[in-house]
């Protein structure tokens with residue numbers, strides 16, 4: 124019999140991030156269970172507060188006066204034993220608090236005491252007696268008879284003009300009755316049926332490998348259109364047959380409407396859809412629907428990986444290389460890593476799918492951590508588009524100073540004449556600006572880190588955001604002596620203006636952060652372009668994902684260099700992935716597609732490999748670079764972000780923390796510390812930002828110690844410095 128419980132208190136302060144022991148009163152002994160939400164007295168005032176039971180003990184040394192649990196809150200446990208195992212691992216891995224982890228598993232509504240929404244509906248209770256056999260009673264009775272339990276009292280009087288007092292009279296006399304019914308807040312829209320396809324032999328082979336293999340983690344490396352989605356759906360239906368549940372993760376629900384359409388179309392309304400745009404009520408209802416075993420499948424963005432299924436058999440992570448699987452707030456988890464941990468804990472199958480797998484994932488597949496399944500053919504027989512790389516340095520030499528190459532202009536003209544559609548893609552991100560020579564393509568980089576230097580307008584200096592090294596930009600190219608050294612950085616707006624000048628009468632539409640501020644904007648632009656209301660779609664990476672427009676025959680990548688020169692060790696990988704993805708937007712219909720990639724570094728391997736559809740070639744080169752430069756997967760990174768509204772204080776404390784860590788790390792020769800230095804985006808919303816980057820064999824203990832050191836420095840002096848730790852950050856922005 125358990126007499127004591129280890130409890131995490133629902134309080135954000137980091138001092139209470141530990142397991143507190145409480146006594147279980149005799150009347151609660153038979154009901155208490157791991158994963159329950161309970162109310163406990165806490166603090167000096169013994170205020171009652173929510174807590175979560177993470178541990179149970181039979182005996183304990185009672186060396187202080189222990190408090191009793193006050194009550195158990197819900198009829199169900201909010202966490203399973205496996206969730207608790209995962210929470211404990213996550214806390215260590217992501218250097219965060221228990222509570223931050225627990226919150227990922229619960230909808231807000233639970234702690235807010237939310238209830239399912241109910242309304243009172245009118246039903247028939249008894250036969251109509253003689254007394255009420257005339258109108259208006261007769262009419263009301265007959266209407267309810269035909270619509271038993273469908274309408275509420277107010278609906279009946281408002282919509283159908285029945286008198287409220289007559290309805291009340293009938294209820295009072297037991298002819299009718301009003302009863303509460305649960306209203307579902309989730310989307311129960313019915314989608315067009317999406318018929319099951321007869322799988323081809325490649326798809327069949329993948330299915331049989333996945334179902335029979337002793338391994339339970341798989342990476343499907345299949346080109347766009349190779350029929351991966353059909354494989355996922357087949358696996359889901361096999362799971363349903365075995366009474367097992369499935370989670371399908373997609374990068375962003377709003378950007379992948381097709382996936383939800385297909386799953387709902389195939390499996391009906393009994394699919395939960397989960398994403399960040401749901402209201403608290405919708406989220407709560409969906410969560411409860413899964414908890415109550417009403418659905419077996421969920422499609423969602425990264426947070427859906429924590430949904431409370433009780434018999435999970437399958438996790439699919441589509442487009443597994445996407446950075447949106449990484450959380451930007453604490454816990455800074457990566458859904459792919461959580462998928463791996465869950466698969467280990469539960470023994471369920473994990474399927475990662477991508478046309479351009481994350482280098483880390485492919486490395487794991489090569490080293491037998493995942494079973495690798497490769498598909499090189501399109502399922503519907505469509506051809507891959509023809510890709511051309513244009514050397515922008517040549518354009519300049521020939522006197523073309525515009526941002527469009529002659530070849531791109533020519534092809535736009537031609538597509539417009541044929542009434543076909545065009546996508547122009549500018550992979551600009553954040554405020555990152557690098558400096559390069561337009562004549563020879565030379566880019567100013569840091570010697571230590573092989574990372575492009577970022578130009579800071581305020582200080583007029585070039586900064587390496589890995590190690591903090593700064594230099595003055597030269598006005599002459601150190602490689603070719605050209606004076607044509609420039610900052611890079613055009614926006615989609617500028618492109619649109621130029622296109623309008625060059626092609627009078629062409630209808631353009633823009634999709635970027637500015638034009639998609641509201642929830643429905645994205646869909647509007649998408650529909651408008653799909654319906655042919657514009658000839659040219661100009662956009663940022665937003666347009667790179669899953670869009671399927673049959674009439675698009677030309678895709679132009681305006682400046683491949685923009686991602687290539689991000690201050691990030693994954694810049695090449697990002698470039699390869701982005702080019703491959705946008706290229707996949709061309710020629711999806713019966714017409715053949717063309718892709719034109721403009722760049723100042725046509726010899727770059729990421730660009731060449733992307734243009735040649737050569738993932739393996741790209742991987743081999745990239746993995747050897749990572750090894751030489753000591754970047755993941757060969758080492759770990761720990762990014763320490765610091766922010767404050769007061770710049771002086773921030774700099775002072777960043778340096779203090781830097782010094783302390785340097786001393787702490789003195790004995791660890793396998794760890795390098797870079798910085799402190801200003802972040803790439805050195806100020807966001809009045810908050811100045813600095814960071815320190817650690818590189819090397821960062822163990823869980825070391826990370827914990829670093830966290831403690833930082834707390835010690837900050838706690839004693841100042842509390843306006845916000846610090847966050849990120850193990851294996853996806854970017855340094």
Ligand code: ADP
Pocket residue numbers: 320321322323326345346347348349350351352353354502503
């Ligand atoms: P991916 O997810 O790999 O990009 P999809 O599953 O979307 O590929 O398939 C690409 C296209 O091929 C879709 O239009 C799909 O309907 C079609 N398709 C997939 N599998 C088959 C099949 N076995 N027979 C016929 N068409 C298929």
Ligand code: ZN
Pocket residue numbers: 560561562563564565600601602603604605
């Ligand atoms: Zn030059």
Ligand code: ZN
Pocket residue numbers: 569570571572573574587588589590591592
């Ligand atoms: Zn550097």
